[in-house]
Amino acid sequence: MRSRIEDVAAAAGVSMKTVSRVLNHEPNVREETRDRVTRAVEQLQYKPNLSARSLAGQRSYVVALVYNNPSRNYLMEVQSGMLEACRANHYNLVLAPVGCGKQRTADDIKGLFEYFGPDGVVLIPPLTDDNVVLTYLEEHEVPFACIAPRNPEKRIGVMMEETAAVLELMAGLIALGHRRIGHIKGPRTHGACQWRYAGYREALRKAGIAYDTGLVTQGEFSFDSGISGANRLLDLAEPPTAIFAANDDMAAGVIRAAGERGLVVPRDLSVCGFDDTPIARHIYPALTTVRQPTSEMGRLATLELLERIRTPGAGRMVHVEPTLLFRESTRPPSGR
């Protein structure tokens, strides 16, 4: 039979409450008493019962990862980072996919709280900027942390300087001699894409290259939208010599589209992506891209969330660094 807190109390010669205090790192316990309890806990291999703890303590010890429709890779990475942080803090992770559309979103988020009653949630793009979700959380005063939100100054969580990263990426392209650089944007609902687009424009401005609306087209993060975006750009009278896609999947689509037109990357066209997902390395030519420490971001966001859960108002927006990876898909323009 499993040992209970009562057994530990008996073994240590103290009351249940004192054991509870030690386990929860509460103050007001003499050092020596604390030691005695700790030893008893180890001797009896005592593990607290989660359900009893939640029931009595009015907390679930659950944090939820709320998501909508991110790339599976991104989700997996964030999740594994969160899992790490949760385990380290004796929290449980619940996955909370929410449906699309305002009503479905509202229903699902409501269901999440009715059923699991998480102590807090982590939001990832594109849901980080979803008003239905944000409103619910704020009204119900639920602690939450965001990854890559559109308005970082109002939130806690994690962000990366995406604009700066793109600026550097674009500077690399420009240094290679490219002046007609196309851009395939990510979904409009995805806050971070604004930062990537901003970096694109800013880089052109800095280099004194005029912004050409025709060189920018809307994508939706999928491989197929990369193909169609590339086709639109390459159909131009004066096509770009380089294309920066807002994520790797679309960049892979660009490479495919180029190939189907008989263009060889990078000889005839340079291509950049964003995220450094596995495909970036597996595709030929390997993609020049920007690595986000996605898993680490999940971990850090969770840590900030737990801070806020423990003490209201605590927690902040932490920053992580991008890594630029110049690989095979970029080269000076051929000057065809």
Added chain:
Amino acid sequence: MRSRIEDVAAAAGVSMKTVSRVLNHEPNVREETRDRVTRAVEQLQYKPNLSARSLAGQRSYVVALVYNNPSRNYLMEVQSGMLEACRANHYNLVLAPVGCGKQRTADDIKGLFEYFGPDGVVLIPPLTDDNVVLTYLEEHEVPFACIAPRNPEKRIGVMMEETAAVLELMAGLIALGHRRIGHIKGPRTHGACQWRYAGYREALRKAGIAYDTGLVTQGEFSFDSGISGANRLLDLAEPPTAIFAANDDMAAGVIRAAGERGLVVPRDLSVCGFDDTPIARHIYPALTTVRQPTSEMGRLATLELLERIRTPGAGRMVHVEPTLLFRESTRPPSGR
């Protein structure tokens, strides 16, 4: 404030116990009483408290997905299927990564039960065939379901006729005219790879092609191991005209290795993979491969597990169908 079972009882004019019976679909409740309770539940928007329920009922309403080191894609798919089944049955899903090595595995699995006390677990390859885990589960009489185990007849869960699928895939290759077909095996610990290898050999036998040990090499499911495996095969005095890799990542590696040697796929070399992960479609040329309904397999395995949790001895091994996808990476041999 949230309504409790007591409120529902009052509203319906019955005792708590009767409400409990209705909620848990227990027998011995008059139809009319049941209706009254159901209506009260809806009116009060009553949701049972998970912690209280677990505490009193001595069950966690948790199933764990126990895994070791599968490809992230595979894991994600299984997970999403399991999540679906869990939600539909008011169960909670806990992710339980376990470390490598006998000791770590044992510790982690022990920790999982001490902490979460799941009512059952689902095992995925390569952990489905891990003796440390299996022994623990059997000794502690924990219900578990397996995905693609080596000994399906002894387990409940889900499997696919992998051998048959490979047989068909190979038959396709042979029909194209290939007679020297290489194979890059998956990790030895991965039970399913035995089935794939068996299919490879059986197909050759059926076609009257002599088995050549030199044409089979060991891989480990990674892109890089696909590259090195391909290099070993292509270095042969009489290299293969087609290579069947035991998964898509390795097949992608084969395409890369071929490219680096100046071979064009499929003109100079045909390539097949297994799994139909996203890369199969995104790579050029698109991979001929076998699709596993991975997410569905996760869902079905969970359903069987829940059966067994409810009634000991229940649950069975269900079968799902593979889908063959002949795409761009296969073609008749050129006869260089």
Added chain:
DNA sequence: CTGTTAGCGCGTTCAA
């Protein structure tokens, strides 16, 4: 600094 008492919300036993 420590202990006592009273629930948290539900399932279960046993009697009616």
Added chain:
DNA sequence: TTGAACGCGCTAACAG
């Protein structure tokens, strides 16, 4: 077919 009383294992409020 139904209900009353007890207890799951823990934390919170208060008393010492």
